[in-house]
Amino acid sequence: MSADDCQDGAAGVYRSSPTGPRVMPPQAPQGGAPPPEASRRWVGGHPSQGLFRPSFWSVTIFALLLSGIGIRAYRDLSRPDAWDYWRETYVSASMTASVIPAIDIDGSGQSRRALAISGRIGPASAGWFRDQLDKAHLSNGDVVLLSSKGGSMDQAGIMGETIRARGLATAVGTADMSGRVRASSCASACVLVYAGGKPRYGIKGAMLGVHRFTWKEPIDNPVAEAQRMQGMVLGYMTDMGVSSAIVEAMSQTAEIRWLSQQQALAMNLVTTPVDPR
Template sequence: MSGGNGQHEGMGFRHSPTGPRVAPRPQPGFTPAPPPPQVQRGAGAQRPGFRWGRLGSAVFFTILLLSAGIRAYRDLSAPDAWSFWMDQYVSPSLSSTLVTNAEAGGGRAVLAVSGRIGPAAAIWLRERIKESQLKPGDVVLLSSPGGNLEQGVLMGEIIRAHGLSTAVGVADKGGRVRAGFCASACVFAFAGGQTRYGLDGSALGVHRFTSEAQGRALGQDAVADTQRVTGSILGYMTRMGVSSQVIEAMSQTRDIRWLDPGEAETMKLVTTPVKAL
């Protein structure tokens, strides 16, 4: 009785939830499955997807290059993009000389700018002003036959933003300022001066202006575009303190009209007549 109960009790303890687990005996003919292979982490090991990762990065980088190239091609294929790029990076149409000796400008620095006003002239001038470390009251000396109307206006805005003065003339290697001329779009750059010096013998020339937009508008709505440009120019000259009389003088002729010193002063284009800088 005790033996039977003990065997029964032992079996009950073995299958009890709180009793010790006993590993089941393997069935005859059963072969356990081998363990899964370990992934090697050595130097020569190849990670899954490694080749595809590098290939995907190369494809992505190639797509970026192609998209940038297409964008650059579209930018340079615009009507004025190539000339702008050339004027800014390859062969600027303007040149400059910094004069710092006391013989010019009454002790002020003078940045002598000469040449035709190209499609990137405003950016070029801003960089030259920064390089020259011009301070308010320093002089931008202009000598130019004109060029791009919009760039001339932007040059004037930059000159005014830095509190610089303007004059018309050229500077020789000795720092002496000689008489010069400033015509067409150059007059708008000159108008940006906080003080506008009228050098004895120098000349300002005006004529009927045309913008790039006006040229493209021919045959479409040239009259409306001319009115828009005229309003913008008039607003600019008014902000610079120049009389609207200069706009009237511009509209009278296609040829250059050279203003005499009295006219330039009456129009408030020249604020300070001087014999020499």
């Protein structure tokens, strides 16, 4: 029998190979294990028409991870300051600001640009304050006018350091757009902002109030925390050139203690008294 007869007799089962003898072409498997693709579980029939069905454990692990993230987020947002920070950052700031093109705060006849800020110092006030300074385009020697009952001590310290880094002066007061300055009040954490100025103008009739700092939330060791905070305030005030006597004045009362101008001068809290008449 010829090779052609053998090929024809087998109904074309064999075919010639370009590099060797005739070989059997690939055929579909008959029975046995299905191909790897068939072992997967698909939703919707054919693999091209459905979605891969995840295993029970993968779903469980994903749910646990998601719940862990949710719990941590809830704990963070459940803190009162977290909601205040979110509101101040994205909704409405707790302080307001206005730019005064020119004021003669010390009666020297030299006009200075000023930024007047007022309101409660909130948990996001430091970032807000930097933005306001950038928009106001204050330069070295310009003035920040303060009018506030206080608020966050940490934010106030950052605001004071920002004032010092930019070479700005501070005063407790307000001003209209004509540049006329009026005395105001600055208490509690606001005093830390005021201390950042160089010089620190003491407008006649302006009020500076200090008191012992307190906490909104309960803490484990109030005595240790009070000592830590007192040390921090002492270090800050010393860096700003204010006498350590101010820390003693703060620690003596939980209520606001308004300093006379003579007391503020003796502590070097006020460096330049002025009478804007």
